[in-house]
Amino acid sequence: MTLARNIIIFTVTVSLVTFIAFFGRLPAFRNTPIGWLHSLLVVHIPSTLRKVDIKLTNGRITNGGSRLGHHLMYEKHLAVVVFFLGLVTACATLFLPAVWYLLEWHHKLLVFTLLPQPYLFLYLSATRNNEAYINTFNHAEQMRHYPYDRILYYPGNACTTCKFLKPARSKHCSICKTCVSRADHHCIWVNNCLGRGNYKWFLALLLSTTVLLAYGAYLAYIALSPLALNHYTKYERFYRSRSQATPTSSTWPSYLAVKCRRFFAYTAVYLDVGGLRAAGVGLLALLTWPLPCALLAYHIYLLWAGMTTNESGKWSDWQDDMAHGVVFLGRRSQHSMRANQPRARRPSASIRPAPSLPDTAPPEEPLTTWPLESRHVLIRTASGQPPQTLPRCIKAVAEEDVFERVWSLAAVENVYDLGFWDNVREALLH
């Protein structure tokens, strides 16, 4: 019981800290307890330790730590890849021989199908860069994938490192040292940037890992349950003695305490009969399952909203500024929009066949294969008053006298949102 409780508390704590460290910075967690814990973990605690270290050792300890942290977070390395694949391999090597004789043939077949998938999809996420990385050879083609929405992306901006115009939805990655098409985020899990071309493999990695962990926990449960039944009497005796000692109460804390104790006791029985190799690995799979599952859920939300992780941060910035009343929306004049492109609509538009592209398209904003074009321009002003002078890229296309203050993102069209199923299809096909 004590061993089971310690294993559970340790694994849950490590999973929670990992989740907060990696995902707490996501815009979805802004102004939430997870966001606050993230800033506590990555900003306040390190800066406090740094101050103490400067007083005690003149900063020698934290200098080494920050170099290691910088290397892990901001340079290409295989540490997380090796850790993840090593963990999966070690768990499979411990777990499968311990329960193999207890499994039916169809479960054995499923194990052979599910186990290789995270390896395969991680490999594809890490190596399929042809479409994601923008270079001088594919730049012209990359410029034609997405239109500039004049909210998150404007035409005419060059990457100072790559020395070419940034295509819409692209972002320069200082770790990969290249501009990335439809940049989602740099993922240390796959040691690569996720963008057009390999994002679908990342989704497959998330899905296959989520399924594998759930299935591993389920296998441990069904393989060990017959054995655990033999120990049930021992468990019952133990549980009853604890229940009698606990006053009956209908309050939530008491109810949760009883449930937790029951879970710890059940886990102790399974650890008794299965040991760390079978029950321990199954428990680890169960407790770490929420990590890929939550990340998968977040990316399904992004697909539903028609945005990337990178864009979700930009939209959150706009939302914050709108709440302060300093954002103005202008409608693009008809003559500024491309004559042969359909106008933007709300989601659920079907993807249309690509229009033929003239060779004489202006280099800073060529015609694209995207079926929608933004009708809006957003601008934020420091004074909180409607804009008086506008940047060239906006001035060329906006009707300057129709700017109106907007308070919510609901008033703005997201031209990259085609509707959930078309967003999914677009992500899976490219």
Ligand SMILES: [Zn+2]
């Ligand atoms: Zn670049």
Ligand SMILES: [Zn+2]
């Ligand atoms: Zn990168």
